[in-house]
Amino acid sequence: MxxxxxxxxxxxxxxxxxxxxxxxxxxxxxxxxxxxxxxxxxxxxxxxxxxxxxxxxxxxxxxxxxxxxxxxxxxxxxxxxxxxxxxxxxxxxxxxxxxxxxxxxxxxxxxxxxxxxxxxxxxxxxxxxxxxxxxxxxxxxxxxxxxxxxxxxxxxxxxxxxxxxxAVPDGEPETVYHVTGEAKESDLADGLRDLETALKGLKIGSYPGPTGKGGPLTIVCRSRSASVCEQAALAVKALFTAQGKEAEIGQGDRPA
Amino acid sequence: MxxxxxxxxxxxxxxxxxxxxxxxxxxxxxxxxxxxxxxxxxxxxxxxxxxxxxxxxxxxxxxxxxxxxxxxxxxxxxxxxxxxxxxxxxxxxxxxxxxxxxxxxxxxxxxxxxxxxxxxxxxxxxxxxxxxxxxxxxxxxxxxxxxxxxxxxxxxxxxxxxxxxxAVPDGEPETVYHVTGEAKESDLADGLRDLETALKGLKIGSYPGPTGKGGPLTIVCRSRSASVCEQAALAVKALFTAQGKEAEIGQGDRPA
Structure with missing residues (x-):
């Protein structure tokens, strides 16, 4: 191997x-x-x-x-x-x-x-x-x-x-932030797409709750670059704010 | 389709x-x-x-x-x-x-x-x-x-x-029986193999508990033929009995 x-x-x-x-x-x-x-x-x-x-x-x-x-x-x-x-x-x-x-x-x-x-x-x-x-x-x-x-x-x-x-050596872990708030994912969709295009090496996932009937939306930002990931999380929070919604940033892929 | x-x-x-x-x-x-x-x-x-x-x-x-x-x-x-x-x-x-x-x-x-x-x-x-x-x-x-x-x-x-x-028509469901008891699967292994070979159209699965440290063993018999499946379940129960162990037969793939 x-x-x-x-x-x-x-x-x-x-x-x-x-x-x-x-x-x-x-x-x-x-x-x-x-x-x-x-x-x-x-x-x-x-x-x-x-x-x-x-x-x-x-x-x-x-x-x-x-x-x-x-x-x-x-x-x-x-x-x-x-x-x-x-x-x-x-x-x-x-x-x-x-x-x-x-x-x-x-x-x-x-x-x-x-x-x-x-x-x-x-x-x-x-x-x-x-x-x-x-x-x-x-x-x-x-x-x-x-x-x-x-x-x-x-x-x-x-x-x-x-x-x-x-026995297997570590690879290169990604930096991961999540941003969670009550917005609808379709209202953030354009901004998320632009953000992922603008920042190189950034992956964004959008995860509504399991019921399909609202509840908190979590946006996950992942990158091998910590600074790109931090920048992205702040930008995602701004997308919530632009919809008049509060949002929390945290490390990892979901609220603790 | x-x-x-x-x-x-x-x-x-x-x-x-x-x-x-x-x-x-x-x-x-x-x-x-x-x-x-x-x-x-x-x-x-x-x-x-x-x-x-x-x-x-x-x-x-x-x-x-x-x-x-x-x-x-x-x-x-x-x-x-x-x-x-x-x-x-x-x-x-x-x-x-x-x-x-x-x-x-x-x-x-x-x-x-x-x-x-x-x-x-x-x-x-x-x-x-x-x-x-x-x-x-x-x-x-x-x-x-x-x-x-x-x-x-x-x-x-x-x-x-x-x-x-x-909108999809039913296929041909299998008949399924389970036999559950306290035996070790390695003690039943030879008998199960012989049984699966002997009865045409029979599939047998052996499932110990999730801990890996004992607990009830469940043997699942599946066949498109109800009579083959019933015959198999009785034979599996006899394998438990031969080990001096009690076992329960039931329909479906696990105890209710």
């Missing part, structure tokens, strides 16, 4: 996400963590537990982004096929990883349980994979090339993600 | 989803609604507010699935570029839709407000688009070919989705 990844993509694997049984939590966790590190998340995909579909999506994403982080499909049951799909997509054999087997043996020995054949499956990984520690339930994830394979269970995903991100 | 869509894909559009500012709710809403109708959701993608990226994803998905449902980017501000991106991807002009303009004029007249240039943008759609009513805030979504373009604000997305699905 690149030593200093600038971009990332996320591949969520699981029939339960597409049937609606489970509402994914991991993409948002990942998005926030990457954003804080200054690494740009450029795409998220959800695919079912199907060998070829997983592989095709993985190949697409690993070309588009510097790193790919996957979630799901690395447990002990028959529907856990991520390791095999990743191996096939990368043209590698799937092998039993010695280090992973050691971890599984120690984990289950401590609970006075056996490493059954099903549990042993959790040590199967693409050849030459590096382990990602699982502080919650033993069975590790793995990295191969620029692909990080994490568990889907949110508590385990979170723990593995912490391991992964600790 | 096909008269009886069997498969669907979902395209979520918005920088705020990839920066982690917003945790998407619409994909799960859509997944559950499609599942209940017997239409298979085969992929979800999240992409940023970028013209070409939206277009490329749309072209990919509209070939893969019978229908594509998009969310986000149809408001009045400069970052709302979905209509233009969809037009470009489908090789159509973007035009001001007469019916949409009528709706906007009536909506704002009723509030004694003007249709400003920014609001007028919300009537811009690919040529020959059909409107999707918005019972929450006026500005409609649209359908063109097999692509349904909905708002990202969850309350508006929900209202538009209801309109869309009322």
């Amino acid at each position: 690149k030593k200093n990844p600038q971009t990332a993509a996320c591949l969520l694997i699981g029939d339960e996400l597409l049937s609606g049984r489970t509402r994914d939590a991991n993409a948002n966790t990942l998005a926030k963590a990457l954003y804080a590190k200054g690494i740009e998340l450029i795409e998220v995909r959800i695919v079912p537990d199907e060998h070829k579909t997983i592989g095709n999506a993985l190949i697409d994403l690993k070309v588009k982004a510097d790193i790919v982080i996957t979630s799901g499909g690395i447990g002990p049951t028959h529907d856990d096929i991520t390791a095999d799909a990743v191996s096939a997509a990368l043209g590698r054999k799937t092998v039993e990883h010695d280090g992973a087997m050691k971890i599984l043996k120690a984990h289950y020995a401590a609970k006075d349980e056996e490493v059954t054949d099903a549990r042993r499956r959790m040590a199967r990984m693409p050849k030459d994979a590096e382990l990602i520690a699982n502080s919650v339930s033993g069975a590790p994830g793995f990295r191969v090339e620029n692909v990080y394979v994490l568990a889907g269970v949110p508590a385990i995903f979170d723990a593995m993600l912490e391991e992964v991100l600790a | 096909k008269k009886n869509p069997q498969t669907a894909a979902c395209l979520l559009i918005g920088d705020e989803l990839l920066s982690g500012r917003t945790r998407d709710a619409n994909a799960n809403t859509l997944a559950k609604a499609l599942y209940a109708k017997g239409i298979e959701l085969i992929e979800v993608r999240i992409v940023p507010d970028e013209h070409k990226t939206i277009g490329n994803a749309l072209i990919d998905l509209k070939v893969k699935a019978d229908i594509v449902i998009t969310s986000g980017g149809i408001g009045p501000t400069h970052d709302d570029i979905t209509a233009d991106a969809v037009s470009a991807a489908l090789g159509r002009k973007t035009v001001e839709h007469d019916g949409a303009m009528k709706i906007l004029k009536a909506h704002y007249a009723a509030k004694d407000e003007e249709v400003t240039d920014a609001r007028r943008r919300m009537a811009r759609m690919p040529k020959d688009a059909e409107l999707i009513a918005n019972s929450v805030s006026g500005a409609p979504g649209f359908r063109v070919e097999n692509v349904y373009v909905l708002a990202g604000v969850p309350a508006i997305f929900d209202a538009m989705l209801e309109e869309v699905l009322a």
Whole structure:
């Protein structure tokens, strides 16, 4: 993988996400963590537990982004096929990883349980994979090339993600300000467009509330230049003022 | 579009989803609604507010699935570029839709407000688009070919989705049973694999709790054949029993 990844993509694997049984939590966790590190998340995909579909999506994403982080499909049951799909997509054999087997043996020995054949499956990984520690339930994830394979269970995903991100150098975080007030976004639209055009390296997002029926409007300004971002936030506040509306400026993408 | 869509894909559009500012709710809403109708959701993608990226994803998905449902980017501000991106991807002009303009004029007249240039943008759609009513805030979504373009604000997305699905015929819903008990999934893994192999048209998913530290295990059986699914649920319960564990069978993908 690149030593200093600038971009990332996320591949969520699981029939339960597409049937609606489970509402994914991991993409948002990942998005926030990457954003804080200054690494740009450029795409998220959800695919079912199907060998070829997983592989095709993985190949697409690993070309588009510097790193790919996957979630799901690395447990002990028959529907856990991520390791095999990743191996096939990368043209590698799937092998039993010695280090992973050691971890599984120690984990289950401590609970006075056996490493059954099903549990042993959790040590199967693409050849030459590096382990990602699982502080919650033993069975590790793995990295191969620029692909990080994490568990889907949110508590385990979170723990593995912490391991992964600790080893990845920070990118260049953006400066972010929000401006919140009671104006209508259509009344600010022309001014926002002009502002984004006028200030180089500035991105502006306009976010009305979730109801679609009014409530506070939040304008988010983002830039790699702190001074551009500050200038933009003040200009956005002036747009509210021009509508006779009060507005509050704050750091980050929303009021605390 | 096909008269009886069997498969669907979902395209979520918005920088705020990839920066982690917003945790998407619409994909799960859509997944559950499609599942209940017997239409298979085969992929979800999240992409940023970028013209070409939206277009490329749309072209990919509209070939893969019978229908594509998009969310986000149809408001009045400069970052709302979905209509233009969809037009470009489908090789159509973007035009001001007469019916949409009528709706906007009536909506704002009723509030004694003007249709400003920014609001007028919300009537811009690919040529020959059909409107999707918005019972929450006026500005409609649209359908063109097999692509349904909905708002990202969850309350508006929900209202538009209801309109869309009322006009789409039901597919063939699966029969679904769950079996829940305190067993470990690795102890059931071999039996589940054998069962899925033995019964044609059966899919089995194994879902431990979200903590990764035990708690009830739920096995979900799905099939277009009700009798296969019932047979499978009984067999799964027998796998729990063989481990000396009690288990409850119920309809649907989880305990009520």
